Amino acid sequence: MAAPSMAAAIAASLPTPQSAPTPSAPSYEAIPASMSKVIDIDVEIPLTHVQLDGLVVSKIIKHSRESGGSSAHGLLLGLDFDGVLEISNSFPLPHHFTDDDDKSMKGVARYQASMLRSLKEVQADDSVVGFYQAMTLGSFYSQSLVETQAIHQDKLRHGGVVIVHDISQTARGNATFHAFRLTKAFLDAYKKNNFSTDSLIDHRLTFSSIVEEIPLRIRNNPLLSSFLETLQSTSPAVGNTIPPQATATSSIPHSFSVLNLGTANVTRNLEQIVEAMDSYKTEEGNLAYLQRQIAREKARADAYVAKRKEENATRVTQGLAPLPEEDVSRLFKIPPEPSRLESMLLLGRIDAYSKSLEETSGSGLVKMYAAKAGATV
CATH class of the missing domain: 3.40.140.10 (Cytidine Deaminase, domain 2)
Structure with missing residues (x-):
């Protein structure tokens, strides 16, 4: 097995939802219409x-x-x-x-x-x-x-x-x-x-x-909001020998990620797209092979049915009883049509990688032009 x-x-370890028992004769006051939608858990x-x-x-x-x-x-x-x-x-x-x-x-x-x-x-x-x-x-x-x-x-x-x-x-x-x-x-x-x-x-x-x-x-x-405000706020150093503006520090270090040109992920993104395209091409080849097998088996079954009809027509003209019809599905094992779920998932993966590449390369080009313009100043 x-x-x-x-x-x-x-999913086997998820708690099974239990329906609340319905009271046969309620003795409490009716729930107001304004609160029924909030209190009724089954709505x-x-x-x-x-x-x-x-x-x-x-x-x-x-x-x-x-x-x-x-x-x-x-x-x-x-x-x-x-x-x-x-x-x-x-x-x-x-x-x-x-x-x-x-x-x-x-x-x-x-x-x-x-x-x-x-x-x-x-x-x-x-x-x-x-x-x-x-x-x-x-x-x-x-x-x-x-x-x-x-x-x-x-x-x-x-x-x-x-x-x-x-x-x-x-x-x-x-x-x-x-x-x-x-x-x-x-x-x-x-x-x-x-x-x-x-x-x-x-x-x-x-x-x-x-x-x-x-x-x-x-x-x-x-x-949590107060804690984040504390991390972002500046704290002056001890002593009055140095101005507070020069000694003020922040618990959160400054991030210079916005200055990154963003070209490091472009290569990896292109590799992921190529790999996904190769996987999609392989999956399409497998589907085409299975489709040819199905068409071949269906052609054999149709040829058998046509031959049996021709034989029965000949026997009828000769005054003989026609041969019994046989179940074609038992004689020819026609495979079911293959699932295209994996192909759809691969297409979704390629689309996501393409959108990520568009976003990364677009912002990277803008930063590169800005850096080039700033270098000439």
């Missing part, structure tokens, strides 16, 4: 935006920096209230190398269950509302992310969200966070496990319609 996927192992309130606490932002950035790549991922905790998904905490998950490692998957599931149990014991938020994933150069499309998000949208109340964090943008001093969830059309095709050409046309699916972005807001509590 094949080992379960990593997303299935993580369908569309999700308007995601609110991310500053503590969660710092945790995700720290985990992504320590992991040193796009393998950083973890769970998001919080609650959804009146159309707002409030994410107040998070914790990282151990990195697993392959989905075939059954021992590693069980260890991750046990670790997740232990963390949720510990958070519940200290009266902290222990409701899973999604997960986060680090990415590089704006590309986050992968089979594992789609599989995990599909399970979350099936188990969680509002479907949960995935927060993607771009490490390359953070390295340039611009922390980037986006909230996504799968579209209804893609989720319907995923549940049917049908990504054939006809299914893509019926659902109007392209790489740009796999996910939909949800507005994201970052909220800082007063204590």
